[in-house]
Amino acid sequence: MNIQTFSVASLLAVITLSGSPLFAKEQTQAPAYEYGMPLDIAQAIRIEEPKSTVCEVGQATMTYVDTQGEIRHVSFLQQTDACSVQ
Template identity: 50%
Template sequence: MTRYNLSLASLMAICVLSSSPLLADENAESTAYTYGMNLNIAKVIRTEEPQPQVCEVVQVKMTYLSTQGTTETVSYLKLADVCVSNG
């Protein structure tokens, strides 16, 4: 039983430590939206969001062209599309 617990704890630690750089890179690419933030959007280039099978809150990443001509990325939370389609 102790060997099993130690193995499970080690596996969980490896998963957490290996995912930290991935989360840091993702956050560096996009700015998290805060209420009242001035986005100054000229054109939306694309939005990326997961498509879960159940109704839940998902994180969307929107890439857009600002009125100054720079490409910006912002992330925000919204209800998944399945929430709207299922009523």
């Protein structure tokens, strides 16, 4: 094995191992929003809404970027889309 092949293999190993904590953070439970809670939202990335065929309140999760560039999550209560149809 030459030095270039070894360097590429080492780099791939570092990238793979350093990415694991990022995926672990992604799957943790998002903190629930409370009235008056300060949110530092620079850009909303996505909102995952509950799917339901009946009008009810479900828990949604918003993923956003704060002004420091960190990706954050917050959960909140929201009426389902079925409420707007009825």
